[in-house]
Each structure stands twice: as C-alpha cells, then as structure tokens.
Amino acid sequence: MIEKSIVKELVEEWLKDKDYFLVSIEISKDNKIVVEIDHADGVWIEDCVELSRYIEEHLDRDKEDFELEVGSAGLGQPFKVLQQYLNYIGKEVEVLDADGKKTKGILKSVDGNEFTVTTRQKVKLEGKKRPELIDVDKNFQMDKVKYTKYIISFK
Numbered sequence: 001m002i003e004k005s006i007v008k009e010l011v012e013e014w015l016k017d018k019d020y021f022l023v024s025i026e027i028s029k030d031n032k033i034v035v036e037i038d039h040a041d042g043v044w045i046e047d048c049v050e051l052s053r054y055i056e057e058h059l060d061r062d063k064e065d066f067e068l069e070v071g072s073a074g075l076g077q078p079f080k081v082l083q084q085y086l087n088y089i090g091k092e093v094e095v096l097d098a099d100g101k102k103t104k105g106i107l108k109s110v111d112g113n114e115f116t117v118t119t120r121q122k123v124k125l126e127g128k129k130r131p132e133l134i135d136v137d138k139n140f141q142m143d144k145v146k147y148t149k150y151i152i153s154f155k
Contacts, residue, residue, distance in 0.1 A: 001027065001029065001064075002031055002064055003027075004027050006059075007025050007027065007035065008022070008025055010054065010055050010058050011025065011055070013054075015037070018047075019041075020037045020038065020039045020043070021037065021039070021081070021083045022035075022036075023036040023073040023080050023084065024036045024073075024080050024081075030067075031064060031065060031066040032066070033066055033067065034069045035068075035071075036071060036072065036073045036074075036080075037051065037070070037071075037073070038072060038073040038083070038084060038087070039072075040087045042072070043072035048070045048071055048072070049070075051070050052070040055068060055070070075150065075152060076149060076151075078148065078149045079147070079148045079149060079150075085115055085142070085148065088107050088150050089107050089108070089109065089110060091106065091107055091150055092105065092107075092150070092151040092153060093105070093106075093107045093148055093150055093151060094148070094149055094151050095117055095138075095140055095147070095148045096146040097145050098144050098145065098146065103117055104119065104151065105117040105119035105120070106118045108137060113142050114140065114142070115139075115140055115142065115148070116139050117137070118135050118136070118137050118138075119135070119137075120136075121133070121134060121136045123136075
C-alpha cells in the first residue's frame with residue numbers, strides 16, 4: 001500500500017509557493033488515492049491536472065499500481081482544515097453542534113480552534129412590546145462540532 005506520508009510530501013512540494021492548501025488525503029486499501037486541495041478563490045481544473053501529473057511522475061506504477069483522483073474540497077462540503085474557516089469569514093455558514101443543533105449565521109471570526117458565528121434572533125427587549133431581531137454571537141470549538149459548512153446562496 002502506498003504510504004500517505006509519501007503522497008503528502010509530494011503534494012506539499014507542489015503546493016510550495018502557491019496559494020493553494022491541502023485539505024485531505026485519503027488512501028484506500030486498494031490504493032485509490034484521493035487528494036483534496038482548496039484556494040481562497042476556488043480551484044482551477046488545470047491546477048488539479050497539474051498536481052495529478054506531478055504525483056504520478058513521482059510514484060512508480062510498476063512497483064505498486066494505484067488510482068489517483070485530485071480535486072477541490074467541494075463547495076458546500078464540511079470544512080476539514082483551519083484555512084477553510086479563515087477563507088469563509090464574513091460568509092454565511094451552518095454549524096451542527098455536538099448536541100445535534102443547527103446554527104446558521106455569518107462566520108465572524110476564527111481564533112485557533114475557536115470560531116464565532118453571528119446569528120439573527122428575536123429577543124424581547126425591556127420596555128418593548130414586540131420582540132426585535134438582534135445580532136447574537138455564538139462561540140464554537142472546531143473539534144467539538146459535527147460540521148461547519150458554507151451555505152451556497154443564489155440571491
């Protein structure tokens with residue numbers, strides 16, 4: 001079986017001096033290698049092809065056969081790495097917390113393992129007859145949520 005560390009090293013060599021970043025590498029028992037990369041402005045198919053060729057040139061199919069798939073992390077898919085959180089600051093996200101509760105709002109900030117989402121909630125304010133919509137910040141820890149993902153909007 002092809003070792004993940006070898007593929008990771010090849011990907012990191014190719015990524016050097018580029019604005020892309022590695023999201024994940026998965027290798028199945030039958031040597032299907034799936035590499036996901038991302039970029040703040042999206043991923044170009046030409047770059048996926050270039051990375052795929054680079055990896056193929058540096059692995060020996062005669063030694064060990066493999067299947068290779070290189071692509072983007074996928075819009076609307078759960079975030080896997082810190083850089084994805086950073087890229088979506090100011091955008092609408094959905095968070096599913098450990099208790100199974102969904103929160104939708106604007107990703108306000110990211111600090112290490114923690115991030116803040118601003119939501120709009122109806123709150124009964126003192127002296128007011130009707131509840132008003134106000135911004136409420138909710139804090140989360142990346143390792144304590146089931147997922148966080150970008151909400152695609154066609155407005």
